[in-house]
Amino acid sequence: MGAYIIRRLLSVIPITLGVLLITFFLFRVIGGNPAYRIAGKNATPARIQQISHERGYDKPFFLNFQNFPRQLFDAQFPRLCGQLAHFDLGESLSTKQRVSTMLRQGFLPSLCVTVPMFVIELVLAITIALLAAYFRDTWLDRSLVIVSVMGMSISALVYIMVGQYWLASEWRLFPVWGFEGPRYLILPVLIGVIAGVGGSVRFYRTVMLDEMYQEYVRTARAKGVSQQTILFRHVLRNAMIPILTNVIIAIPFLYTGALLLENFFGIPGLGRMTVTALFNGDEDVIFADVFIGSILFVIANVVTDIAYTWADPRIRLK
Amino acid sequence: MTTATTTPLTSTLTTDAATSPTGLWQIAWRQLRRNRLAVVCLAILGVYTVVWLYAEGVFWNAHLRGTTPAYKVSHYDVRNQPPSPAHWLGTNFAGRDNFGQVIQGTRIAYEIGLLTSVIVIPLGFVLGALAGYFGRKVDTVIVYLYSVVDSVPSILLIMAIAYVVRGAIDRSPFFQGITRYIDSGLLAVCFGMGFTGWVGLCRLIRAEYLKHRERQYVLAARALGASDASIMFRHILPNVSHLVIINFSLRFPGLILTEAVLSYLGVGVANEPSWGAIINDAKQRLWLGNWWELAGATIAMFFLVLALNLFGDALRDALDPKLRIAEGKTA
Numbered sequence: 001m002g003a004y005i006i007r008r009l010l011s012v013i014p015i016t017l018g019v020l021l022i023t024f025f026l027f028r029v030i031g032g033n034p035a036y037r038i039a040g041k042n043a044t045p046a047r048i049q050q051i052s053h054e055r056g057y058d059k060p061f062f063l064n065f066q067n068f069p070r071q072l073f074d075a076q077f078p079r080l081c082g083q084l085a086h087f088d089l090g091e092s093l094s095t096k097q098r099v100s101t102m103l104r105q106g107f108l109p110s111l112c113v114t115v116p117m118f119v120i121e122l123v124l125a126i127t128i129a130l131l132a133a134y135f136r137d138t139w140l141d142r143s144l145v146i147v148s149v150m151g152m153s154i155s156a157l158v159y160i161m162v163g164q165y166w167l168a169s170e171w172r173l174f175p176v177w178g179f180e181g182p183r184y185l186i187l188p189v190l191i192g193v194i195a196g197v198g199g200s201v202r203f204y205r206t207v208m209l210d211e212m213y214q215e216y217v218r219t220a221r222a223k224g225v226s227q228q229t230i231l232f233r234h235v236l237r238n239a240m241i242p243i244l245t246n247v248i249i250a251i252p253f254l255y256t257g258a259l260l261l262e263n264f265f266g267i268p269g270l271g272r273m274t275v276t277a278l279f280n281g282d283e284d285v286i287f288a289d290v291f292i293g294s295i296l297f298v299i300a301n302v303v304t305d306i307a308y309t310w311a312d313p314r315i316r317l318k
Numbered sequence: 319m320t321t322a323t324t325t326p327l328t329s330t331l332t333t334d335a336a337t338s339p340t341g342l343w344q345i346a347w348r349q350l351r352r353n354r355l356a357v358v359c360l361a362i363l364g365v366y367t368v369v370w371l372y373a374e375g376v377f378w379n380a381h382l383r384g385t386t387p388a389y390k391v392s393h394y395d396v397r398n399q400p401p402s403p404a405h406w407l408g409t410n411f412a413g414r415d416n417f418g419q420v421i422q423g424t425r426i427a428y429e430i431g432l433l434t435s436v437i438v439i440p441l442g443f444v445l446g447a448l449a450g451y452f453g454r455k456v457d458t459v460i461v462y463l464y465s466v467v468d469s470v471p472s473i474l475l476i477m478a479i480a481y482v483v484r485g486a487i488d489r490s491p492f493f494q495g496i497t498r499y500i501d502s503g504l505l506a507v508c509f510g511m512g513f514t515g516w517v518g519l520c521r522l523i524r525a526e527y528l529k530h531r532e533r534q535y536v537l538a539a540r541a542l543g544a545s546d547a548s549i550m551f552r553h554i555l556p557n558v559s560h561l562v563i564i565n566f567s568l569r570f571p572g573l574i575l576t577e578a579v580l581s582y583l584g585v586g587v588a589n590e591p592s593w594g595a596i597i598n599d600a601k602q603r604l605w606l607g608n609w610w611e612l613a614g615a616t617i618a619m620f621f622l623v624l625a626l627n628l629f630g631d632a633l634r635d636a637l638d639p640k641l642r643i644a645e646g647k648t649a
Contacts, residue, residue, distance in 0.1 A: 161604055
């Protein structure tokens with residue numbers, strides 16, 4: 001198992017390289033020379049050239065064949081990878097802060113919103129899904145499904161706008177904007193849960209129903225096990241695998257935060273930072289973001305595999 | 319009633335079944351017809367499709383004559399009017415009829431669904447088929463490709479692609495002929511959602527091809543000397559094509575919702591009234607108490623997304639009872 005985990009963790013290298021390559025391709029190759037964005041609209045060609053030279057934008061993209069082969073890797077992409085491999089995340093173009101500082105400041109507010117949202121939604125969704133599976137094919141199940149699908153048919157934007165306007169501004173139940181205490185988090189978390197729970201219920205219900213028709217359920221019923229025990233002991237444990245996959249894979253994305261909620265409620269998290277960086281052409285922030293995101297993603301995948309062996313002893317990692 | 323139908327039913331069965339076996343689609347259609355909810359959803363989708371065709375008519379009619387379409391003409395004397403008999407859903411900040419805007423939004427929603435699928439379906443299908451059929455190195459490369467796409471949060475990747483592609487489209491002369499008819503923002507959004515959305519379909523098709531390549535009929539075809547391409551696309555494809563349709567009808571609602579988010583984030587459709595753009599515009603006026611702009615687009619979007627979701631579920635149950643697990647959540 002140890003060898004398996006190490007082998008899987010090594011896949012972080014090709015995956016991260018691929019992610020950086022896509023990002024690099026988007027921002028440097030298609031997006032053009034970033035020096036134009038840095039220098040502003042009224043820059044002289046000399047100034048552009050100066051910035052390009054300082055930041056290495058005048059080098060070739062992938063491989064440098066001047067003075068072959070001594071400077072082969074003195075090109076934009078290899079240099080970027082080298083920098084990130086030393087965990088040097090660079091500095092923001094617009095705020096001149098170190099990106100590592102920005103990430104450190106931003107991830108806590110992001111987690112304050114996404115973690116409670118994630119946990120509440122998960123517990124709520126699994127409870128409702130179990131309820132629907134228990135009463136399957138009755139009016140209760142059918143109305144739960146339809147309400148869930150109705151819930152996921154409304155744009156998250158609308159939930160936020162309606163919540164912020166009526167609940168916060170008109171009825172004054174919550175603060176409208178800001179990040180100054182736990183009270184400021186209630187409404188964003190509430191909206192996030194309502195917007196997301198429908199899709200989760202639908203997913204978990206199908207997972208549970210899939211198990212409902214397995215042979216071991218029939219056997220359990222035949223030997224006289226009660227419906228409740230079948231549901232909570234047998235079905236829930238067997239449904240663990242798809243549930244775990246869904247849950248653990250979502251965890252690395254918690255750190256990027258909830259883009260919309262952070263923007264609407266003025267929460268200084270990573271989601272907001274990333275969107276701002278994208279529109280300012282603040283590449284270093286974007287590269288750092290996708291770099292860390294892809295590493296977390298690979299780790300989450302490995303954790304999922306380990307969790308499988310715990311949930312289902314038949315699975316062995318080789 | 320049962321006695322009346324028994325005799326003709328058995329007689330048709332004996333003759334029909336002998337000449338042409340009942341196909342998958344026929345069985346599915348029969349099952350769908352029995353599902354009352356699915357029939358209602360299909361009717362709703364029919365209404366939306368008619369509205370879409372009407373909106374295309376309005377758009378192309380104005381475009382080919384070189385005039386400004388009615389939904390784009392401003393009437394500053396009737397700005398921000400609440401709903402009335404003359405304007406069922408009120409008017410917006412420029413005095414344009416909100417109902418007309420919402421109808422054009424239907425057109426944009428359909429165009430996004432179709433254009434994105436033009437990218438997603440060939441890309442996802444071909445890559446999935448190649449990976450599943452050939453396995454080994456081909457599979458490794460394709461699985462690597464989609465793992466890379468998967469490890470970036472999709473909304474970020476869509477935004478980045480849409481943002482960069484839009485700049486490229488606006489600059490390049492090659493696209494100028496196209497952007498006269500299709501909004502460059504819309505094209506960019508479709509590129510973004512297309513190049514991230516193929517992963518789900520690719521996974522699905524790969525798993526199916528993995529299964530089918532071991533089947534007897536594939537072995538038989540190979541024994542008869544069929545080429546790999548012929549086995550992949552003439553023998554296996556008809557057995558998995560229904561998955562593409564299920565995938566489409568369950569992906570479409572997600573695209574509509576994502577477009578709204580993209581509009582808010584500033585990379586959406588630029589010069590046409592998409593539902594996302596209407597909702598985003600309504601944001602400021604909601605604080606003045608103008609609820610109708612938000613309500614109009616939200617309701618239009620709600621029923622289309624709802625009908626597509628429920629119909630997609632019913633279609634999946636009818637076409638492939640084994641395939642029950644939804645492919646993750648929509649944005």
